[in-house]
Amino acid sequence: MLARIFSCAVVGLEGVVIEVEVDYTNGLPGMTIVGLPDAAVQESRERVQTAVKNAGLHFPRHRIVVNLAPASVRKEGPSYDLPIALGVIVLAGFLPPDKVENTIVIGELSLDGVVRHARGVLPMATTARANGFKRMFVPEVDAPEAALMPDLEIFPVKTLADLFDHLSGRRLIDPYIASTDSLEPLFTPTDFSELKGQEHVKRALEVATAGGHNVLMVGSPGAGKTLLARALPGILPVMSLEESLDVTRIYSVADQLPAGTPLIRHHPFRSPHHTISHAGLVGGGNIPKPGEISLAHRGVLFLDEFPEFGTRVLEVMRQPMEDKVVTISRAKGS
Ligand SMILES: Nc1ncnc2c1ncn2[C@@H]1O[C@H](COP(=O)(O)OP(=O)(O)O)[C@@H](O)[C@H]1O
Ligand SMILES: [Mg+2]
Known part of the structure; x- marks a missing residue:
């Protein structure tokens, strides 16, 4: 038997x-x-x-x-x-x-x-x-x-x-x-309303958010670039249940679901350090695991101090930015 x-x-x-x-x-x-x-x-x-x-x-x-x-x-x-x-x-x-x-x-x-x-x-x-x-x-x-x-x-x-x-x-x-009742409250560290002035930047961020575009911010140190970027998740629309499940699935696979949080309700905000490897960014490994790009799904991927990132790392961003999809192929699966 x-x-x-x-x-x-x-x-x-x-x-x-x-x-x-x-x-x-x-x-x-x-x-x-x-x-x-x-x-x-x-x-x-x-x-x-x-x-x-x-x-x-x-x-x-x-x-x-x-x-x-x-x-x-x-x-x-x-x-x-x-x-x-x-x-x-x-x-x-x-x-x-x-x-x-x-x-x-x-x-x-x-x-x-x-x-x-x-x-x-x-x-x-x-x-x-x-x-x-x-x-x-x-x-x-x-x-x-x-x-x-x-x-x-x-x-x-x-x-x-x-x-x-x-x-x-x-x-x-x-x-x-x-x-x-286990749904955690929505949380953003910085609110858009806390930003003084910078109306043209805020307008640009609103347009980018509405259309799902990428933003490149250039300015002198202390101009507020980091602060503006961190405030971005606050103006994203509330996630639907389907979107929440999408995001939660990725975090579940990456084994990064915070303890006591079965469902991720807020948009992810990922801000990897510029020393990150390209595999850490797009994902990888023998058996492919999601990287920072996937972990930022339906949220914001913020590359602070952009020119400090390695050339190879920036090059691997090209295909995901155009196609909006990351595909990693290994002998053991895609
Ligand atoms: N428009 C603004 N409204 C409120 N605080 C600001 C604004 N711009 C900059 N700051 C403050 O100035 C400091 C430097 O801003 P930061 O975002 O780190 O600048 P950058 O990233 O451009 O070097 C931060 O403490 C931030 O809170
Ligand atoms: Mg900064």
């Missing part, structure tokens, strides 16, 4: 459904993970074995093989711990397989079975709903973020033992209900 649990990966800014298949194979007791896993996924073996034992369950004394499908998607990070552990529990016969149907499971395990934070939960929840999944088990800290997706039952999981108790019907976990 083979156990099958569904989980999710993040590729670029999108979630991809991953099937975690767990089965017995011939060999000495232990566990093998296949399906393009990175080092963190390989280390799942140790965490899962210990966490299952510490949840008070017997770890099967067989060789277990775990397949993460589709094999073409690179699996990174520790968030497959929980689905793998659940697969082992189902395979060992502690849970009937129909308990985990229509369900997405995400989370890193610590050795004592506590479920830890996962990156990119919001895009995963979006994908889960788009693929017709009904339920999602996520780390407790990430439940508010996942619950931004309507029509999806979100269960916050504290420990592996709690998840087992829930699925076996011994002690149920309450689904997370998004509270509407």
Whole structure:
């Protein structure tokens, strides 16, 4: 008998459904993970074995093989711990397989079975709903973020033992209900009304804001360029829910969502230092991650002391400024 649990990966800014298949194979007791896993996924073996034992369950004394499908998607990070552990529990016969149907499971395990934070939960929840999944088990800290997706039952999981108790019907976990009062107030450090004079600059900023244009400010030190730029987010229109979700998804993938802020309501204002690398600006890495340009999506990207930025850095701005899109291609994905 083979156990099958569904989980999710993040590729670029999108979630991809991953099937975690767990089965017995011939060999000495232990566990093998296949399906393009990175080092963190390989280390799942140790965490899962210990966490299952510490949840008070017997770890099967067989060789277990775990397949993460589709094999073409690179699996990174520790968030497959929980689905793998659940697969082992189902395979060992502690849970009937129909308990985990229509369900997405995400989370890193610590050795004592506590479920830890996962990156990119919001895009995963979006994908889960788009693929017709009904339920999602996520780390407790990430439940508010996942619950931004309507029509999806979100269960916050504290420990592996709690998840087992829930699925076996011994002690149920309450689904997370998004509270509407958790919306943070809109906040801008500088208000446009605090700016004295400079009417022509303010007019230019208003035109740029309305039309979504770029602005180049030139002037002597102390003329107020930095102050004017910092006041800009204050005159951007209030973000719609769709726009907020767009921005939040990017921050979720970059793992930069502020604690206690499931949904970003205000326009981002990014002001990278001029020593930033071009990869830091446009994004990059072996498995591409968003950079400052993406993090400024629907907000303001402010390059203070513009001439100090490296030539290469300024050159890579050219294509995103023309196309309004950043595409990063690596062997492992775009
Ligand atoms: N139009 C203005 N209204 C209010 N304060 C201003 C104005 N212009 C400049 N200042 C103040 O002068 C100081 C220098 O401004 P800053 O924005 O740092 O100038 P710059 O970036 O052009 O060198 C800041 O403390 C800012 O608060
Ligand atoms: Mg300045």
